[in-house]
Amino acid sequence: MMRSIFRGLAAGAAGTTALHAVTYLEMVLSGRPASRTPEQSVTRLVDLAGIRIPAAGRENRVSGAGALLGIVSGLVVGTGYGAIRAAGWRPSATTAGAATTVGAIAVSAAPMAAIGVSNPRNWSLSDWVSDVVPHIAYGWVMTAAYAAMFDRDESG
DSSP, X not given: OHHHHXXXXXXXXXHHHHHHHHHHHHHHHHOOOOOSHHHHHHHHHHHHHTOOOOSTXXXXXXXXXXXXXXXXXXXXXXXXXXXXXXXXXXXXXXHHHHHHHHHHHXXXXXXXXXXXXXXXXXXXXXXXXXXXXXXXXXXXXHHHHHHHTOOSOTTO
C-alpha cells in the first residue's frame, strides 16, 4: 500500500508540473495575468486562523504560501489516487484521467469557494477554460506518470 501511495505522490508532482507548465504557457500566449486567488486564499485562511504574517516581506510570504497551496493540492490528489489504486480500483486510462482531472478541480476550487475567495458558479467561460485546461493536463500526466511506475504488483 505504501508503495502505491508514494507512487501517487510522485505522480502528483509530475501532474503539478504539467499544470503549471500549461498555465504559464497560456499566460504567455494570452497575456493574462497570474491569478490572485492563491494569495487571497492564504490571506483569508490566516485571517480565519488568527495567524499574523510578519510585515517584513508580507507580500512575498503570501505569494509563496499561495504557490505552496497549489503544490500541496496536486500532491494530495496524487497521494489519494495511489491510495485508491492500492485499495483495488483499476480504471481505464480514460476514466483515471477524467476522474483525476475532476478531483484536482474539486480539491482546488471547493476550498476557495468554502472560504469565500472564489465562486465557480460566477466564472465566465474564459475563467473556466483557464482553470479546466491546466487541470486536464494535471489529470492525464498524473495518471500516465503513475502508470509508468506500475510494476504489476500494487499490493505494497
